[in-house]
Amino acid sequence: MYKKGNYRETDKMSDLICENYPMLLVMSRFGIALGFGEKSIGEVCRQNNVDSCTFLNVVNFLSDDHSTTIPKVSTCLSLESLITYLHNSHDYFLKFRLPHIRAKLLEAISNSTDDVTFVIRRFFDEYAEEVNKHMLYEEKTVFPYVRSLLSGEKNKKYNISIFMKRHDQIELKITELKNILIKYYPGATNNMLNSVLFDIFSTEEDLASHNRIEDSLFIPAILELEKTLS
Amino acid sequence: MPNINLKIIIAEPSAIIRGGLELQLKRMVGFRCQIVEVSGFDSLPESLRINRPDVLIVNPDMIGGVALATLKEESGSHSMKCIALVYSLFEHVRMRAYDEQINIYDSVDEIRHKLERLNTEELVRTEEAEEQQMLSTREKEIVVCVVKGMTNREIAESLFLSTHTVITHRRNIARKLQIHSASGLTIYAIVNKLVELSDIKVEKDG
8 A cells, every 4th residue: 555645855765656656657757767776855856857846746646645635736836847747747648658558458359359359449549539639738728828827928818717627537438448348348368458457447547646636736826826917 | 236436524533543444444345435534623514515425424522512413404415424433432312313323443344234224225226226237129229329320310210219218318328338438339339249340330431
């Protein structure tokens, strides 16, 4: 079981990662590589030019239990740094995770009949396209908007509540694929398929926490910023 | 038996007891508990309003003389069940207002039985739902139409139904199978041999 929340700058980076291995992804999305030896979280962040407050906010938000109330926006949170993190997450999902799952999934079901592989592949491709659209909107519309806010420009046409309204849960459809495979996949037991299912389970969680960071850290911070400018 | 979803607020001043109970509830087979912790009486009314829980597990000492009815009022849900979390003996009169009691020395099985007893209605409902999880012949026909890419209106015309009925059927299908997209239904239809790939492809080309 993972340890719960409240890591500080002085804690060791290696402890954080070992106690809470999904943080490996967080770390690399902030641009921090492995091989940091015995250094503390603060030291590692400074060496990699990562804003340690933002890093800790994300880490503590994710390692804390889902059920507790939404944290207050920390004043030291750097939106620029958070955007870098979100952008790298998008890259990870679109350029690595989903293509990787696709390839593995196709291999796992390659012994099925043509019609089964066809419909599963089609389902997956439609899903990947949806995720792509969802993330592209953030890259093309939301991030530039926030950057312009950060440089002090007000924008009369756009505000973050537009994003809040259309921001949907992108993990729902991959949950559906997982359920369909578990309940209805015909064919013999299959190690590769189990391995894909493990990947899908973890990606499902990863996408959900990605969305939670956007909803509970990113959006509230932008709302604060909008207030200071208006 | 399908899982029962419960939203539970644990109102208890001790972090150790709260955390312990939360862990036991989350591990409990047969339930999917979403838990919110409340550590003091001050934040309880607001938490009830925001979360609208199915069950409130509360240390009677924490709410003092406040009547449970007031708390139910606050949560806006009169069907909310109240369970007293007790460490020691309380006067019988004070306990009467509660739907159930959990003692900190209860075993996990005892807690589970108590929760099941409180949620028997829910249980009956989910069992009924489970019985009906197989699709009816009519529903299967509709799945086939959806998979072929027909609109609700086209389906209605070909099966001599009203579009309203078709929509109701589609909603039931989605609920039974937990599949909400047309491409998901296609996988279901192909694997269960309700359609052939050629049926779909023809539709796509045409």
